[in-house]
Amino acid sequence: MGVNAPINRKLRMGLVGGGQGSFIGRVHSIAACLDNRAELVAGALSSNPQRAKQSAPDYDIADNRAYGSYEEMFDAESKLPDDTRIDFVSITTPNHTHFEIAKAAVEAGFNVICDKPMTFDLAQAEELQKAVEESDVVFAVSHNYTGYPLVRQAREMILSGELGEIQAVRAQYIQGWLRTKLEAEEQKQAAWRTDPSKSGAAGAFGDIATHAYNLGRYMTGLLPEQVSCHLKTFVEGRQLDDYGTAVIRYQNGGLGTVTASQISHGRENDVVIEIDGTKGALQWRQENPNEMIVRQNGEPHKIYTRDPNAPYTNASGAAASRLPAGHPEAFFEAFANVYTAAFDAMVQRAEGGSPARRDTVYPNVYDGVEGMYFIQQCVASSDQDAAWLPLQHDAARK
Ligand SMILES: NC(=O)c1ccc[n+]([C@@H]2O[C@H](COP(=O)([O-])OP(=O)(O)OC[C@H]3O[C@@H](n4cnc5c(N)ncnc54)[C@H](O)[C@@H]3O)[C@@H](O)[C@H]2O)c1
Known part of the structure; x- marks a missing residue:
């Protein structure tokens, strides 16, 4: 059976945040790729455009997909052919930036994994919920403790x-x-x-x-x-x-x-x-x-x-x-389990299906x-x- 059957290919990831000196972006990139179901191909890695581009080689992101901002990334990626464009965006930036990035990603049709807390305040969260409901994207929130096997x-x-x-x-x-x-x-x-x-x-x-x-x-x-x-x-x-x-x-x-x-x-x-x-x-x-x-x-x-x-x-x-x-599993694996559940839904969507939105194994926009x-x-x-x-x-x- 191929990777992510029936689509038989890796899902393509765009990372927002995770630039040099940051914490959780690297964890997302490792978790997403742990099971060989995704590859990191694009990034807007920092609030500082220069640092964003400088950080890209740390992730093996090619120069032409190392963007100076998330706006630039969504715009450029939207224009790429279906077999190249990113499938999902991981948002690993400080809280006050989540809403604008997540909403733009959803409206551009990208699936989203957003770190917690989902937004800056409740009004933004409710608006984001609406945007997700009006789209067909998969939206997960990385409450990673839900991913531990026990x-x-x-x-x-x-x-x-x-x-x-x-x-x-x-x-x-x-x-x-x-x-x-x-x-x-x-x-x-x-x-x-x-x-x-x-x-x-x-x-x-x-x-x-x-x-x-x-x-x-x-x-x-x-x-x-x-x-x-x-x-x-x-x-x-x-x-x-x-x-x-x-x-x-x-x-x-x-x-x-x-x-x-x-x-x-x-x-x-x-x-x-x-x-x-x-x-x-x-x-x-x-x-x-x-x-x-x-x-x-x-x-x-x-x-x-x-x-x-x-x-x-x-x-x-x-x-x-x-x-x-007896072989300890921990933070990365649990984080990856949130991704894995969201990937199952993304594959379903890519095949033209309508994956469940509520009561999913992964924490979703409603949990956010x-x-x-x-x-x-x-x-x-x-x-x-x-x-x-x-x-x-x-x-x-x-
Ligand atoms: N799930 C978890 O276990 C977990 C753990 C730590 C942090 N978090 C969450 O992850 C988020 C980031 O936390 P952190 O500790 O990694 O922060 P951090 O300060 O270490 O890193 C934030 C990164 O985002 C970049 N950034 C800021 N604005 C940006 C923008 N507009 N576009 C692109 N990049 C931008 C910064 O340049 C930096 O690289 C927070 O929302 C935090 O609550 C979750």
């Missing part, structure tokens, strides 16, 4: 009722790198993340609580009803929150918490989720992602390891694994909207001394 395993276990009714979700994303006021030292990643004109209305909550919230929604399918949130800025002079906790009331009566920190000494990327159901509870931690603990009163605690061949591994867990058990609504309501709640505010949005994934 997260997919847990999701299938939960959705099939193995844990009973889900009553509590505790999600946290704890970092320590902004304990120091790195923005004052003009550290690139810190500078825009703590600047409200670039990051959006929230700091840590926009940057990492959105991942933790999305993970709980993805794994449990519980629909949110209300949120009460308390955000704090502990580092003096910082413009946005660097710590916070949200409490979520779910529509089934369940309770969730999302805690995010960027000021906890020694903590790296500690994404932890614990889910309590009436028949069992589970716990997964991204810093030890090939293990998951499942507990039931009166039973020994069970440690599930990522093992595509084990009898306890369900179809979702097995499909998301590449290596035999939900993420922006979550940020907006958390900030508003915190501004009102943690008042309970609605958290139901039409975009919500079932």
Whole structure:
């Protein structure tokens, strides 16, 4: 069977962001190409046109497809023949630029993988949702934690009722790198993340609580009803929150918490989720992602390891694994699993089909909207001394 059968060719990627000195663009390029289903052929790699072109050889992008801006890239690529033009655009730039780039890509007919948070604010997210609905493009949001094999395993276990009714979700994303006021030292990643004109209305909550919230929604399918949130800025002079906790009331009566920190000494990327159901509870931690603990009163605690061949591994867990058990899989592979699911839809589209838009394996534009609504309501709640505010949005994934 050929690559991406039935189209039997690699999908062609255009990368926006990822220039020299940046972080996540390189991860996208590796994840997209991991399974030999895509090749990076074009890029607008930096906000600085000169640096954009200078960065292209780092990715083996040919000179004639190293563009100075995303506008230039979309314009030039749109004019190329079908068998050359990019199929999808990966947006790996700071938050305030996502909307304009994503909307232009969608309107030009390119599929999109956009990093999170999807836009700068909710109004932009809703407008983007409309643009996606009016097009036939595939649109994914890189909430990459949803791609871990044991997260997919847990999701299938939960959705099939193995844990009973889900009553509590505790999600946290704890970092320590902004304990120091790195923005004052003009550290690139810190500078825009703590600047409200670039990051959006929230700091840590926009940057990492959105991942933790999305993970709980993805794994449990519980629909949110209300949120009460308390955000704090502990580092003096910082413009946005660097710590916070949200409490979520779910529509089934369940309770969730999302805690995010960027000021906890020694903590790296500690994404932890614990889910309590009436028949069992589970716990997964991204810093030890090939293990998951499942507990039931009166039973020994069970440690599930990522093992595509084990009898306890369900179809979702097995499909998301590449290596035999014991060879650690982690960040790149999980990221690639978001791409893989989106590629399946892109191939369907390229064949003239209409891939599903909602409830996809990959986080989609509706999840992106939900993420922006979550940020907006958390900030508003915190501004009102943690008042309970609605958290139901039409975009919500079932
Ligand atoms: N999914 C994840 O795990 C994850 C991890 C880190 C960052 N992110 C998200 O990815 C995005 C980028 O974060 P980062 O830490 O890589 O930022 P970064 O500052 O390291 O890199 C941003 C890059 O985008 C470029 N850029 C800015 N505006 C541009 C434009 N208009 N056109 C082309 N390039 C442009 C910059 O020049 C730079 O190369 C953010 O939205 C962030 O929230 C996601």
